[in-house]
Amino acid sequence: MNMCTANLYVYVHSYYIIISIVLFNIVVAILLDEFMSAADTAKSKKKLSNSNVMKYTLDPLLAKMSEFTTPSELTSMIENLYKVGVCDASGVNAS
16 A cells, blocks of 8 residues: 555656646746737837827818818918928929
8 A cells, every 4th residue: 555655646746747837838828928919019009109190290281271161262272382392393292
C-alpha cells in the first residue's frame, strides 16, 4: 500500500504542475489578445481623429459659402476666393 500512496502522490503533483502551466499559458494568451485588441482600437481611433482634422478643414469656408441666396451671389463668392488667392485657376490650393 505504501508504493501505491507514493505513485498517487507523484501522479497528483505532476497533474497539478501540468495543469498549472497550461492554465497559466491560457491566461497569458487571453491577456495578450485583449492587449493587442485595445492597442489596435486605440490606433484606429487616433487615425480616425487625425483624418477628421484634415477632412473638416474647409468646413468654415463651406458653411459661409452655403449661405448664398442667388446663383450670382455664389458665383461672386467663388470669384472672391480666386481673387484672394485661396485657389489658382486650376482649382488647386495656391498656398
